[in-house]
Amino acid sequence: MPETPTITSSELGSLWLTYQQKTMILRMLEYFIEKADDVEAKNIMTGLYGEINPYVGKITEIFHSEGAVIPLGFSDQDVNKDVPKLYDNGFDIMFVRLIKEISMAMHSLNITMSYREDIVILFKELTSITQKYYNLCTQYLIKKGMLARPPYVSMPKSVEFVKDTNYLGGLTINPFSEKRPLNSVETAHLHHAIESNVIGMQMIIGFAQCANEKEVKQFFTEGAELAKSIIKEISETLLIDNIQAPVSSGGNPTRSTIAPFSDKLMMYCTSLFCGFSMGSSSLGTAFSLRNDLPAKISIFMKDIFEYAHRGAKIMINNGWMEEPPQMEERKQMNKK
Template sequence: MKSNDSQVKKHNIELSCTEIGGLWSIYFQESMTVCFLKYFLHHLQDAEILPLAEESLQISLGRLDHIKSIFLAENFPIPAGFSDGDVNLAAPPLFHDTFALSFIYMMNRLGTINYAFTASNNVRLDVLDFFNECIHTSTEMFGKAVKLMLEKGIYDRPPKMNYPQKIEFVQEVSFLDGMLGKKRPLNAIELSEMFFNIERNYFSIIVMLGFAQVLEDKKLKDFVTRGRKISEQQVKLFNDLLLEEDLLGTVTVSMEVTASTVSPFSEKLIMFMINVLNAVDIVLISHALALSMRADLIAQYTKIIGEVMAYAKDAFDIVVERKWLEQPPLVTDRQQLLKS
C-alpha cells in the first residue's frame, strides 16, 4: 500500500539534542536581533548603513522561518522568543546611526563563531546545511560591515607588530612567567585575544550605557550599571597591559548613545541581551585563557571569568524571578515516570 505523500517526512531521522539545542538557541538570538534591526531601520538616516541593515533583517527573518519549518515538520513547539511587542518604534532614537553598523558588525562577528561551533555539533544533514549557510552569510555580512566601517573611519584595526626575522623555539620555562619580575613581550596570539576582548567590551559598554539610561526599574538600572562597570574594568585592565607594550590607549565610546530616556525595548529583551553578552564574555575570555602562555594573563582571565559568572548568576535569578526565562527543552524525567 502506498503511503500518503503528505505524511511522509523528507528526513526520517529525528532531531538529536545537539540539533534541538542549537536550533532552539539560535531562534532566540535571531528573534532578538530582528527586534534591534527593526528599531534601527525605523530611525536610520544614513543612506550607506540603511541597505546593510535591511539585508541583515532579511537574513535574520529567513533564519527564523527556516527554523520554524524544521520544528513544524518535527511537531516540535515553536519557541516564543521575541516579537514586535518587545520593541517600541515610537521611542526616540537611543543610539546614533553608526551604532547600527557596529551592531551588525559585532552580531555577525560573534555569529560566525557561534554558528561554526553549533554546526560542528550537528550530524543531521539538513540542519548542518542550514548552519553552514548561516556561517556563510554571517561571514559575508561581517566583511561588508568591516568595509563600510573602514570607509567611514570608525574601525580600529588590530595592533601591528614587527615580523619575526627567523623561526625560534622557546628556550626556557620562564616563557610562562609574568607574575613577578620582568615579563616577556606579548606574543601575537595573546595580543589578538586582548584586542578583540577590548573591542567586544566597548560594544557592551555602549549597549549597557543606553539600557541603563532608559530603564525605569531601579533594580534593573543598578544591575545593568554594574555590568557596564565590569566591562569598563576589563577594558582598563587590557588597555593597561597593552600600554605597557606601547600598543593601545583608551578610546571613548559614549558618543554612540543619544540623550533619550525612553526605552525602545522591553525589559525582558534587555535582560536577554545582557545574558547573551555574559555568555559571550565567558566563552571568549575562556578561549583567551586557554591560548595564553603568560602566568599573569592566565590569573587575570581566571579572575574575570569568576566575576562574570557571578554577574550572570544574578541575571539568571532576575529573569527567573520575573518569569522571563523560557525553559530550554528538557530530557524525559525517567525517575518521575517511574514514580507515577
C-alpha cells in the first residue's frame, strides 16, 4: 500500500460537492459583508469567510496532487458587490445560519464516506468551523429578537408507554377519528420545517425580483408560492393543537431589482436548499408516529422534488450545471 493512497470515488465526489458549496458561500459572503450595516453581523461573516476560504485551497491542492481537473464552482463573475442591498433586517445572518445547518449535515455524511486520514481530518475541521458559526449566528439572532424559539411544554413527571394503536391515529387506521395531540418530537420537526421554509421563501422572493432570465424569474416565483403553501399547511397543523407557529420579524427582501448574484449561482443555491428540504423532511417522517404527518410531509417532498427537477432542467439548458466526476463507461470502452 502506498503511504498516501489514491482518493476513492466517494472521497472525490465529496470533495467536488464541497468545492461547489464553499465557492458559492464565499461569493455570497463577499456581498453580504460588503452590505452589512451591523458590526457584529459583519464580524461573524468576516470570521467565517477567513476560516473557510483556505479549505477551497486545500481541496484544490488535493485535486492537483491526484491529477484531477479543478472544478469551476463559482468565481468573481457570479457576484456583484456594488449593487444595492437585496435583503434587510438580519437576513444575512439568517441565511448563513441555515447554510451552516446544511453544511453540518453534509460534512458529517462526508466523514462517513471518507477513508484517507487527511480527508477525514479536513471534514472534521470543517465540521468544527460550521458548528462554531452556527452557534454564533443562533445567539446573534436570539439576542436581536429575530429567531422564534420552539414552543414550550410542561415537563413530564413520569415515564409513560403507548397503550394502544390509537396513538398512531390519522389516515391508515381511521381518517375520521380524532387525532391525539402532537408530541414534542413531532412538534420539533414541524417547527423546524416552518423556520427553514420561511428563510427559503424570503431568499427566493429576492431572487425572483432580480433574476435576469424570464424563465428563471418565473421558476423563483413558483418556488416562493410552494414555500408559502408548505408554511401555511404546517402552521394549520400546529394551530389545531393550539400551538403558535413560529414568526420571524426579520429577513425581508428590499425593493431592489438589481441582481447581486448570477442566475447560475441563485439556481444552484435554490437547488441546494431543495435537497436539504427533502432530506430534512425524510427525517421528519421517520420520527413522526401520527400517521397523518408522514402522509402530509410526503406530499411536500413530492412537490419539492418536482420543483427541483424543473430547476435542474433550466440549469442544464443554460449550461449552468457542472457535471460531477463520472465513473468509467466500461460498456463504451469495450465497444471501442
